[in-house]
Amino acid sequence: MCATFQITQVQRIRGSNLAVLVPYSRNVPLLEGLRLADEKKLVVASNKRLDRALTSCEWGHENVIWGLPAWSGTMIGYEEVGKKFGSTIEDFDLHARVRYVFPVPRQYQGENNAILIVEHPYYSLEIDGKNRVVHATGVDLIRQFPNQNGWYLPDSVHGIPVGEVSPDDRAQRLYRTGKNVVNVVRYVYELGRPLVDLGCVPSNTFGVLVEQESFEKMN
Numbered sequence: 001m002c003a004t005f006q007i008t009q010v011q012r013i014r015g016s017n018l019a020v021l022v023p024y025s026r027n028v029p030l031l032e033g034l035r036l037a038d039e040k041k042l043v044v045a046s047n048k049r050l051d052r053a054l055t056s057c058e059w060g061h062e063n064v065i066w067g068l069p070a071w072s073g074t075m076i077g078y079e080e081v082g083k084k085f086g087s088t089i090e091d092f093d094l095h096a097r098v099r100y101v102f103p104v105p106r107q108y109q110g111e112n113n114a115i116l117i118v119e120h121p122y123y124s125l126e127i128d129g130k131n132r133v134v135h136a137t138g139v140d141l142i143r144q145f146p147n148q149n150g151w152y153l154p155d156s157v158h159g160i161p162v163g164e165v166s167p168d169d170r171a172q173r174l175y176r177t178g179k180n181v182v183n184v185v186r187y188v189y190e191l192g193r194p195l196v197d198l199g200c201v202p203s204n205t206f207g208v209l210v211e212q213e214s215f216e217k218m219n
Contacts, residue, residue: 020067024207044073054194067207069187073120077102100181
C-alpha cells in the first residue's frame with residue numbers, strides 16, 4: 001500500500017528574510033522538517049538563500065544562527081563518480097532502513113558527473129513500503145559536478161560547488177559521498193567559510209530555516 005508525504009502545492013508564505021522554524025537545539029530529520037514547513041505553508045530556505053546568509057554578517061543574527069546547522073529546501077541527487085544516470089538515482093539510509101529514489105527525467109538520462117536539483121516546495125515524497133520516492137517538477141541538472149571533496153566556486157543558480165578546485169576566496173567547501181539523494185545541509189566550516197554538505201542522510205537531524213516577509217522572530 002502506498003502513502004504520500006505530500007508537499008502540497010498551496011500558496012506559500014515567502015519573503016527575502018529568514019526565520020528559525022526549528023532551532024538546532026531541537027533538531028529534526030529531513031521529513032519532519034518538511035512536514036512542519038508544509039503545515040505552516042512556509043518555504044524552507046534554499047541552499048542559495050542560506051549561502052547568502054552564510055557569506056554575509058546575516059548569519060550571526062538570531063533569526064539565522066540558532067537554526068544552524070540547517071537543512072535547506074534544496075533536494076539533490078547524484079551518482080557514483082563516472083556512473084551515467086539511469087532511470088533513477090537510489091541511496092539507502094542505513095539508520096532509518098529506507099531507500100530514497102530520485103527518478104531521473106528522460107532528458108537527463110545518460111549524463112554523468114552531474115547533479116540533479118529541485119527546490120522546495122516543488123517536490124513531494126511518496127512513501128511506498130521501504131521506499132521514499134521523489135516526485136518533482138522543475139528538476140534542474142548541473143554539469144561538472146566535482147568528483148572529490150574540496151574548494152570550488154558555487155554555480156550562480158543553486159549555489160552548488162562546480163568545476164575545478166579553486167583558490168578563490170569565494171570558493172566553498174564541498175562534501176560529497178559516493179552517491180546520495182538528500183537535501184543540502186549548510187553551516188560554517190572553517191575560518192568562517194561555509195560548507196556545502198551533500199553527504200548527510202535524511203535521518204540525520206538539523207535545524208530548519210524558512211523564508212519570511214519581515215525580519216522578526218517566529219512564534
